[in-house]
Amino acid sequence: MRKRAVVLAPLLLAGCGAGGPGEPLTTPVTTVRAPYDGLAIQVEKIEKDTHTEIGVALYDGTTLTQAGSLDWLPAWSTIKIPIAFAAAEHCDYSEDTVTELTEASIEWSDNDSARALWDCMGSDEEASKKVAAEIAKSGASVKVNGAFGTTRWPFAGQARYAHMLSAMNPDNPIIADMRHIDDEQSYGLGQLGVPFKGGWSDNEADGAWHNRQFGWIGRVGVAIGARSADGDYDATVEALDTVARLLSAGTGS
Template sequence: MSKVHSRYPGQVGIAISDGRTDQEAGATDAVPAWSTSKVPLAIAALRKDPSLKDTVTAAITRSDNSSAEKLWSALGTPQSAATAVSQVLSEGGVTALVQSSVVRPGFSSFGQTMLSPAQEAHFAANLHCIQGAETVIGLMGQVESDQAYGMGTLAGAKFKGGWGPTPEGGYEARQFGTVEVAGSPVALALWVRPDAGDYGTAQQALNLLAKELEPVLQQAPRVSQKC
């Protein structure tokens, strides 16, 4: 983390989980999920309507916002949708209030759901235990190349990223999912908010963070295969 702070001053958060115990470093507060919220949303939508596979594919692999909004609408009223997504998070061991109404004009309600890096790492570690998650997990391994920075540079990454501006004029980016270490999955979440305040710098910070974290992951706890 010190190298990332030195090159890209700002805030950094890291979390690793085996599905039971979470380890955190740096910033630990809950912050907007942004497009990482599309993972539980996609699972909830496929449960209700399996024919939404193509829409889910666009929402996960391209982070297409209009596709995500279609998934949200497919779940019924905003409150019904929020409840369905909250249920998926709960099955992954995470309790969080999924936003059912727009709290920041211009941005989706569900993307402003507040989650900490530890919560996302915990959810990632339990994702394989969630009924109906298989399709989405597979798509998380097919993220398009222009979004495959940070965690996407690590071996066997199955992940989703999210990014957006802060109300104060800064910029933040986050990622969560699993990577392969010596043939076993490690669940982690990364978050950066560089002082430079732009998306490009956030991407570069995540790239460096992933690079510096890679050797450390050799000692990281593996995801429990028990559900």
């Protein structure tokens, strides 16, 4: 029987790598270019309707488009994808073991499985470098923490990574796992039938709730996230659902 999805264990989250509680998660408004003209206004409305802060980044291989008041959130479980790719290259477990751990880590976001993949790549320092090198293949630079869920992963860089993955063989086992996410986690991008991975957690420093996802629609890399200052999980789900539908219409999916 599959384990139910759980919030990342304290082992992964100890020592928030996202900065202190007073560090802002915002950036100046980014100009949105066609074909997403009007996206910023629509995302701002979703923020008001759901009482959340939202971040959106889209990358089509040429143009990076951003909207919303958030530029980044901690990676949470979205970082399990580059961990899986790095482990496939560097882990010395048997192929069957790596496959089993990867499926559990991605499809129902099992934390123990993700930690096992991480540990098989050496020390925290060694694993951090290998996962950072995997992300860097997309042209984005991320400093990966030992408590890997707390890694600060900007939406812009994650959209670039998603675009890179969109060009891979869809039969790749990790890509295939991203198409079989547990139904309980299949909100937001999960409504669209596209490969994706989500990550979520409360923030002990300020009581907020974070929820983020990345994947791709066609060949457009997508990273979205929502933060509820009130700690409202349902509000972040509603925000991601609405943003995903908006993006699906904008990309012609």
